[in-house]
Every structure is written in structure tokens, then in C-alpha cells.
């Protein structure tokens with residue numbers, strides 16, 4: 001009987017637009033609702049015994065292809081959300097981190113991100129990493145370029161260290177909304193992750209469903225190439 005330990009959970013939060021459309025609402029209402037779910041899931045992870053890291057896919061390098069009004073809305077939503085949620089990071093003892101290239105964001109948003117990171121850096125219940133303007137290919141290319149500039153040999157260890165996310169490998173990756181693809185998320189770090197796909201749209205995802213998925217994860221037979 002397997003007894004896997006979940007340390008690093010990653011989530012592709014997908015389906016906000018469809019959630020809104022089904023209700024006859026504009027897509028941005030789905031993003032607003034989806035942002036609320038992040039709080040519940042972060043609380044669950046902070047209280048969970050073994051989860052150390054929660055990585056959330058919030059905005060991909062490909063999401064710039066969306067209509068300008070939606071991209072602008074998502075940027076404003078992030079800013080407002082971080083402002084409003086800072087007290088809950090304190091309450092849950094959650095440390096905020098990001099991966100992805102945030103240098104292209106507005107100075108105001110960059111300052112907000114830096115402020116929340118600074119204010120929460122001492123917390124240890126869970127590290128919540130938001131993937132913002134994140135793309136796995138871009139992350140790997142940037143890491144290799146840095147190693148080249150430093151004249152360092154590219155090895156699995158050195159490359160892992162140079163990634164935006166020098167965190168542990170991912171144990172469990174969940175994607176909501178029924179899509180069964182990776183969409184350029186953490187391709188290096190999911191090499192041996194267990195993958196779960198649920199039809200639930202992100203705004204309807206609950207800690208209860210997460211708990212059910214974790215129960216299945218614990219029983220999976222993870223062999224890592226062994227027997």
C-alpha cells in the first residue's frame with residue numbers, strides 16, 4: 001500500500017471564462033470568482049501537515065494573446081487582490097513568492113508584489129508561489145543563458161538551481177476544467193509528478209475536492225523508474 005507524502009502541490013487554475021459564460025456573465029466575472037477560491041485553497045494548504053509549497057498558474061506567457069481589456073483586468077485584479085488579501089497571508093502564515101518574468105508589469109504592480117513578498121517572507125506554514133507571466137520554455141532558456149554567461153557547465157543540478165523556481169520537484173499537479181494538457185507550465189519540475197485532471201471549473205473547485213484528490217495521490221504507486 002503506497003503512502004506518498006505530498007510536499008509540493010501545483011495547480012493549473014483553468015475554466016474561469018467558461019464558468020462565467022455558463023451563467024451568462026462576462027469572462028472577467030469568472031476571474032473575480034476564481035480569485036476567491038485561491039484563498040480557500042491556500043488556507044487548506046497552510047493547515048495541511050505535509051504541504052510545504054503550493055504553486056499556482058495565474059498568468060502564462062501565452063495569455064498576452066487575450067483581448068487587451070481582459071489582460072488589463074487580470075493585472076488590476078492581481079493588484080487589488082494582493083492589497084485585499086495581505087491580512088489573510090498573515091492569518092494563514094503563508095509566504096508569497098512568484099515565478100515568471102514580472103519585470104514587464106507596471107511599476108505599481110511590481111511594487112505591490114515586492115511589498116507582499118517582503119511582508120510575508122518569514123512565514124513557514126506554506127509557500128504560495130504564483131506563476132505570473134510564466135512559461136516553462138522561457139524559464140529554461142533564461143536559466144541556460146545565465147549558466148552560459150557565468151561559464152558554468154549545464155547539468156541537471158546547475159540548471160535546476162538557475163530556474164525561477166529553485167524549489168522542490170512537484171509531487172502532484174492538478175488541472176481543473178477538463179483540459180488535459182500542460183500549457184507550458186513547469187515542464188522541468190513535473191518530470192515525476194502525479195497528474196490529476198478534474199472537470200470542475202476553477203471557480204467551483206473546493207478544499208473538499210482537493211482533499212479527495214490528495215487521498216488518491218497518497219495511494220498511487222510512484223516508482224520513479226524503479227520496480
Ligand code: IPE
Pocket residue numbers: 013014015016017018019058059060063074177
Ligand atoms: C484560467 O481561466 C485563468 C487564466 C488563464 C488567467 P480561463 O480564463 O482560461 O478560462 P477558460 O479556459 O476560458 O474557461
Ligand code: IPE
Pocket residue numbers: 012013014015057058059060063179181183
Ligand atoms: C493555462 O490556461 C494558463 C493558466 C491557467 C494561467 P489557458 O486557458 O491559458 O491554457 P490553454 O490556452 O487552454 O492551453
Ligand code: MG
Pocket residue numbers: 014015016
Ligand atoms: Mg483556459
